[in-house]
Amino acid sequence: MIQHRAPHYYSNFADWAKAFDCPVYLHEADREWVMGPTSYVHFWSGESLFLAPGVTAVHLGGHFPGSLFLHWAKGSEGKGTILTGDTIYITPGLDRVSFMYSFPNFLPLSAREIRRIRSIMEQWNFANIHGAWSGKSIVGNGNEVIKQSISNYLDALEG
Known part of the structure; x- marks a missing residue:
C-alpha cells in the first residue's frame, strides 16, 4: 500500500484561522496530520x-x-x-x-x-x-x- 503524504495547507491553517478568528472544520480521517493543539480546529465525522x-x-x-x-x-x-x-x-x-x-x-x-x-x-x-x-x-x-x-x-x- 502506498503511504500518504501530509495533506496540503496543514502546516499553516491554524495560523490563518487565528488571524481571521474563524473555525477550521476537518474530517476526522485527517486528524493525524494536525500538529499541535488549537481551539480553532473542529473535527467531524x-x-x-x-x-x-x-x-x-x-x-x-x-x-x-x-x-x-x-x-x-x-x-x-x-x-x-x-x-x-x-x-x-x-x-x-x-x-x-x-x-x-x-x-x-x-x-x-x-x-x-x-x-x-x-x-x-x-x-x-x-x-x-x-x-x-x-x-x-x-x-x-x-x-x-x-x-x-x-x-x-x-x-x-x-x-
Missing part, C-alpha cells in the same frame, strides 16, 4: 456536515482520506456550486476534471475509488465547480463534466 443554511461540507476522500468539498446549494443562481481542491481537480482546459492519488507521480485514483466518488457526487446538484487555485472554475455544466470525466477515467483504467 460522517458523510457530511451542515455549516450554514445551504452550505454543507461533504467528505469525499480520495487524494487524502479526509478530503472534502463544499456544496453551496444557492450558488450559481440556485443551481448549486461546489468548491473543491485536489480530489476533484479542474484540468487546464477547464473542460474536464482529474482524480489523482499523486500529482507529482501521475498516479490516478483506482477505478474502485472513482466509482465510490461517483456515488457521492450523484447525491449533489451543482452547475459550477470552483477549484482551489485562481482561474480554476467550470461554469454552467460542472455536474456533467464530472460525470463525463468519471466515465473517461473508468474506461481508461478498466480498458
Whole structure:
C-alpha cells in the first residue's frame, strides 16, 4: 500500500484561522496530520456536515482520506456550486476534471475509488465547480463534466 503524504495547507491553517478568528472544520480521517493543539480546529465525522443554511461540507476522500468539498446549494443562481481542491481537480482546459492519488507521480485514483466518488457526487446538484487555485472554475455544466470525466477515467483504467 502506498503511504500518504501530509495533506496540503496543514502546516499553516491554524495560523490563518487565528488571524481571521474563524473555525477550521476537518474530517476526522485527517486528524493525524494536525500538529499541535488549537481551539480553532473542529473535527467531524460522517458523510457530511451542515455549516450554514445551504452550505454543507461533504467528505469525499480520495487524494487524502479526509478530503472534502463544499456544496453551496444557492450558488450559481440556485443551481448549486461546489468548491473543491485536489480530489476533484479542474484540468487546464477547464473542460474536464482529474482524480489523482499523486500529482507529482501521475498516479490516478483506482477505478474502485472513482466509482465510490461517483456515488457521492450523484447525491449533489451543482452547475459550477470552483477549484482551489485562481482561474480554476467550470461554469454552467460542472455536474456533467464530472460525470463525463468519471466515465473517461473508468474506461481508461478498466480498458
